[in-house]
Amino acid sequence: MVSIAVVPVAGHGTRLMPLTRAVPKELLPLGRKPVLQSVVEELQQCGIDDIVMVTSDRKQCVLREHFQTGAPSSIQFANQCEQLGLGHAVLCSEEFVGQNAFLIALGDAMIGLSDHASLCRRMIRIFHETDADSVIAFQSVPIERVSRYGIASVASAYKAGDEFFELSGLVEKPSTDKAPSRFAIAARYICKPDIFSLLRETKAGAGNEIQLTDALRLLIDRGGKVLGVPITDTEQRYDVGSFDSYFTAFIEAALADPECGDRVAAKLREILAKQ
Numbered sequence: 720m721v722s723i724a725v726v727p728v729a730g731h732g733t734r735l736m737p738l739t740r741a742v743p744k745e746l747l748p749l750g751r752k753p754v755l756q757s758v759v760e761e762l763q764q765c766g767i768d769d770i771v772m773v774t775s776d777r778k779q780c781v782l783r784e785h786f787q788t789g790a791p792s793s794i795q796f797a798n799q800c801e802q803l804g805l806g807h808a809v810l811c812s813e814e815f816v817g818q819n820a821f822l823i824a825l826g827d828a829m830i831g832l833s834d835h836a837s838l839c840r841r842m843i844r845i846f847h848e849t850d851a852d853s854v855i856a857f858q859s860v861p862i863e864r865v866s867r868y869g870i871a872s873v874a875s876a877y878k879a880g881d882e883f884f885e886l887s888g889l890v891e892k893p894s895t896d897k898a899p900s901r902f903a904i905a906a907r908y909i910c911k912p913d914i915f916s917l918l919r920e921t922k923a924g925a926g927n928e929i930q931l932t933d934a935l936r937l938l939i940d941r942g943g944k945v946l947g948v949p950i951t952d953t954e955q956r957y958d959v960g961s962f963d964s965y966f967t968a969f970i971e972a973a974l975a976d977p978e979c980g981d982r983v984a985a986k987l988r989e990i991l992a993k994q
């Protein structure tokens with residue numbers, strides 16, 4: 720059973736200044752809701768009601784305020800005192816997770832525009848069916864963007880349409896010439912609690928941060944079975960990590976709005992026709 724999720728929401732949003740001076744980037748709207756609310760709903764739709772948000776003291780108050788009314792899930796907060804990277808943020812959740820397999824959902828990324836949960840449901844099913852040690856979501860990215868992501872080395876022969884592939888390696892933010900593939904980690908992971916001891920062994924890597932990607936590579940190196948699940952076209956990842964991704968994600972979410980989408984589309988066509 721995967722019934723608990725860790726949602727890292729600790730970043731300072733430095734790429735989005737001055738927007739994020741007081742507003743956590745995870746509360747930026749994509750359409751009608753903050754991106755983090757869509758993430759919480761996605762988890763609930765997967766049957767996960769226990770959520771651990773890893774965040775700083777400063778952000779905790781406003782996140783609590785947003786979720787205190789109307790969130791049917793149990794949301795607990797783990798404190799990350801220092802910003803030492805995604806791997807370190809996950810390590811801060813250890814005492815909440817205990818001995819359970821758990822899902823990691825990055826709090827600045829929404830999956831899909833309407834059915835947010837199809838990807839994680841599939842990942843959970845594959846995790847159980849294959850007895851994997853870890854299952855990670857991947858999207859294919861253009862070669863010039865590989866240096867922004869964790870990139871997979873693919874072990875098994877993978878054909879388009881396969882539900883998953885096995886990984887033989889992982890590298891965080893490689894340069895274009897060192898990237899082993901164009902498969903980029905897409906904000907969702909399932910791990911077993913043994914990832915915590917691997918994280919404790921992990922030294923600072925890309926960006927001088929403790930990277931989850933590096934701990935997962937260690938798991939592969941030690942014989943762990945780590946599977947990659949490619950996302951489908953309707954499961955695109957919409958993130959608010961940078962201004963360009965945030966602006967385009969917002970436009971897509973607004974266009975998909977059942978009430979206003981058509982009017983937004985007409986207005987956009989009008990604006991673009993004038994350019």
Ligand code: G1P
Nearest residue numbers: 805868869903904905906932960
């Ligand atoms: C993080 C991960 C990276 C992953 C990306 C998108 O990077 O470290 O492996 O590909 O999220 O899910 P960040 O965007 O925090 O730099």
